[in-house]
Amino acid sequence: MIGNISNFLKLTLLLLAVFQLHYIFAQSPKYHIAPYQSNWFEASEYCHRMGMRLAIADSEEKHNDVVREAKAADLHEAAGSFGVWLGATDLARTKVFIWHNTGIRLRYTHWAAGEPTGGNEHCLELHYWIAQGFNWTWNDAPCHDMRYAMCENVDKVSCIEAF
Numbered sequence: 001m002i003g004n005i006s007n008f009l010k011l012t013l014l015l016l017a018v019f020q021l022h023y024i025f026a027q028s029p030k031y032h033i034a035p036y037q038s039n040w041f042e043a044s045e046y047c048h049r050m051g052m053r054l055a056i057a058d059s060e061e062k063h064n065d066v067v068r069e070a071k072a073a074d075l076h077e078a079a080g081s082f083g084v085w086l087g088a089t090d091l092a093r094t095k096v097f098i099w100h101n102t103g104i105r106l107r108y109t110h111w112a113a114g115e116p117t118g119g120n121e122h123c124l125e126l127h128y129w130i131a132q133g134f135n136w137t138w139n140d141a142p143c144h145d146m147r148y149a150m151c152e153n154v155d156k157v158s159c160i161e162a163f
């Protein structure tokens with residue numbers, strides 16, 4: 001009898017632990033900015049190591065989300081110029097920007113005036129540099145420039161919605 005109660009308690013504690021973990025993961029933040037700057041490829045690898053991916057901003061709402069997160073890092077005022085890598089490039093075909101982790105072409109965009117400039121600039125960043133006309137707007141930058149990775153948690157529901 002005591003053995004049965006003990007097993008019941010163990011099972012109850014196990015279930016509580018599972019629900020607790022589920023709650024923690026459900027509450028985990030959607031975005032994370034790397035603590036250091038890197039080129040676009042290293043930024044993408046960094047996000048994957050974190051179990052995340054470079055952020056996809058394929059709507060006004062998601063653009064506003066990444067702007068809010070980038071502002072919260074509170075590095076832009078002191079630096080004057082501040083950029084975070086987003087998850088798109090036109091490396092496969094020049095001037096055709098693709099969200100790398102979904103293979104979907106950009107429909108919504110938030111380019112700064114005159115962008116994308118092309119040339120050797122193939123990687124997408126969200127840029128704040130008022131003196132150069134970037135006010136949390138998009139820029140194609142050389143992929144080996146140094147920026148902060150803007151990672152996002154992969155949302156399984158939105159992946160399904162994409163199809």
Ligand SMILES: [Ca+2]
Nearest residue numbers: 117121139140
């Ligand atoms: Ca550019």
